[in-house]
Amino acid sequence: MRKFVIKGNICYSKSINELCITQDGYVVCEDGICTGVYKKLPEHYEILPFYDYTDKIIIPGFTDLHIHAPQYPFRGFGMDLELIGWLNAHTFPEEAKYSDIEYAQNAYSIFTTDLLNSATTRACVFGTIHIPATILLMEKLDNAGIKAYVGKVNMDRNSPEYLCEKNAEQAFKDTEQWIKDSARFENVKPILTPRFIPACSDSLMEKLSVLQKKYQLPVQSHLSENTEEIQWVKELCPGTAFYGEAYNKYGLFGNGFPAIMAHCIHSNEDEINLIKEQNVFVAHCPESNTNLSSGIAPIRAYLNLGINTGLGTDIAAGSSLSVFKAMAMAIQCSKLRWRLQDQSLAPLGIKEVFYMATKGGGKFFGKTGSFEKGYEFDAVIIDDSTIKHPYKLNTMERLERLVYLAEDKNIVAKFVNGKKLFERTVSN
Ligand code: GUN
Ligand code: FE
Secondary structure (H helix, E strand, O other), X not given: OOOEEEEEEEEEEEEOOEEEEEEEEEEEEEOOEEEEEEOOOOHHHOOOOEEEEEEEEEEOOEEEEEEEHHHHHHOOOOOOOOHHHHHHHHHHHHHHHHHOHHHHHHHHHHHHHHHHHOOEEEEEEEXXXXXXXXXXXXXXXXXXXXEEXXXXXXXXOOOOHHHOOOOHHHHHHHHHHHHHHHHHOOOEEEOEEEOOHHHOOHHHHHHHHHHHHHHOOOEEEEEOOOHHHHHHHHHHOOXXXXXXXXXXXXXXXXXXXXXXXXXXXXXXXHHHHHHHHOOOEXXXXXXXXHHOOOOOOXXXXXXXXXXXXXXXXXXXXXXXXXHHHHHHHHHHHHHHHHHHOOOOOOOOXXXXXXXXXXXXXXXXXXXXXXXXOOOEOOEEEEOOOOOOOOOOOOHHHHHHHHHHHOOHHHEEEEEEOOEXXXXXXXXX
């Protein structure tokens, strides 16, 4: 049933500065697409099936623009190092375990169940270098009804022997096989995923560029996250003026194909200009920025320039799957950045982070992340009655405190493209 009406307190972004709230309103879904938000339901819709979520908060689902599924088991620990040390000590040993399909089966079941229970409806996900485990992850997300781009990770240099593709030729063959194997999914699509420049040889990048053109694939990777990493890229790619060029020279930085670069914390002016020019999406991962002591990305500057910007949890450099938490931390990090680093960039507020979590990141999937007419109908229904309060709050106040206080148990129903994934009641 993908034709229905929902009643409740409806909140959605039209733009970075425009957060629309219709208290006791109606939102209509027809064939998986949103056809309007109304204060009074037009008569001709009265015959449609009706979900009464009066007094609940209704928001579009969140897009998590950057998350590593295989890192979920070590979220919340191993935060004692910066990026390169952290990858070697914690990340690579964990990702190597996914050569064992039974381990992957167990770990990816836990991941998928938790993601389903969150407010996330769409995600751009890193897997590992392993084909069977990555296909299994895609199958689980597909069955759960979550819309996702999932990438088999590519890495063929500067990586431990136990987690390194044999050579560029083998990586090319494996990646093409994986692309073909992943064609059968309905909700989940492949995305090319060179891990980051230090782990990808020139020859591998050339071959990925061939695959991109042949199969018309989007790309996701990491960019300018850590100063030591940037210095390393400079040494590895002597002909490039800045990090982004090392992707761009292979056409893997936009160039007519959708691309997401996570972090962009230390991007210089030329790199920022290229991000803008090539319509590259920036995935801002504030919890990761702090846990790995990488720095804080200048998100206000990116928004001012009209760069496509969304939020990522970056599990396990981020500890939480919650995009609510990413929103709160984006505000908090921007305040510290403003106070301690650069007072020309004002802190972010609720409107901006809500936009990034919904319509901003959702844009990577097309028309998603809003209840404007013509958008795919993704909705999360929130019952905040467990968060007691001594007086009655208005919808805006309730939405704002949810950013800081929402737990998965408050999410009582979730719809993706008009399909209901679950419905439950909140328990104290
Ligand atoms: N750069 C390369 N790989 C990774 C990763 O797994 N996590 C983060 N945060 N940065 C990376
Ligand atoms: Fe990451």
